[in-house]
Amino acid sequence: MYFRNRADAGRKIANKLGAYSKHNVSVVCLSNGAAIVGAQIAMRLHANMMLLLTENIILPGEHEAIAAISSYGNFTYNNMFSPGQLEELANEFHQYIDAQRLEKMHRLNVLMGRDGEIRAEYLRHHVVILVSDGLVSGYSLDIAYDFLKTIAIDKLIIAAPVANVAAVDRMHLVGDEICCLSVVENFISVDHYYDDNTIPKTDDLFRMMNNISINWKH
Secondary structure, three states: OOEOOHHHHHHHHHHHOHHHHHOOEEEEEOOHHHHHHHHHHHHHHOOEEEEOOEEEEOOOOOOOOOEEEEOOOOEEEOOOOOHHHHHHHHHHOHHHHHHHHHHHHHHHHHHHOHHHOOOHHHOOOOEEEEEOOOEOOOHHHHHHHHHHOOOOOOEEEEEEEEEEHHHHHHHHHHOOEEEEEEEEOOOOOOHHHEOOOOOOOHHHHHHHHHOOOOOOOO
16 A cells, blocks of 8 residues: 555544544654654544654664664663573673663754653553554564553554554554554565655654644643
8 A cells, every 4th residue: 555645644544543532642653754644643533742763773783773762761672683692792782882872862852852752641541552654673663662661551552554564463462452554565665655755854843743733631
């Protein structure tokens, strides 16, 4: 399935989640692109909306991230590595990982600013809809789940316009409910599934979120 743009995909997902308009809902977006999708869901469901951005930590000479840190500050190792591999790499690159962790957290703080602060009280006892604009793996879900599991949410729904098979499997394991419009076996790239890939800068996204008149804070 292909979409005109991320807003088009968001409206399609929002139509499928319309039954939650009578619940206290918060939409948590995993990227700037996901925020375009999530804005349509938030407007339809009268929901709070926020970003949970991440920065990967990649070791010298490696292509796969060993870990990531979120804008909320939680640090998550990549479960693509075995426990033995993680222990060995964490011991060998301890100082490098610590330095990268501080650097990435500072970058996220600058990027997000006060407008991007995630408020746990807007998630507690809410139905949380975790939104991606396309999932090629479950790693970003693990990062978000590490954050959300410390908060007493009522239900976790994972929504994505498109995802590959492995990511959908992970969605089922992490979420209480999933909404995926298209499952793709040979996933190419997220942008491939949108005709228009225009994504506003983070500051513009915050203004967009603040201007959603029905962005309720229950």
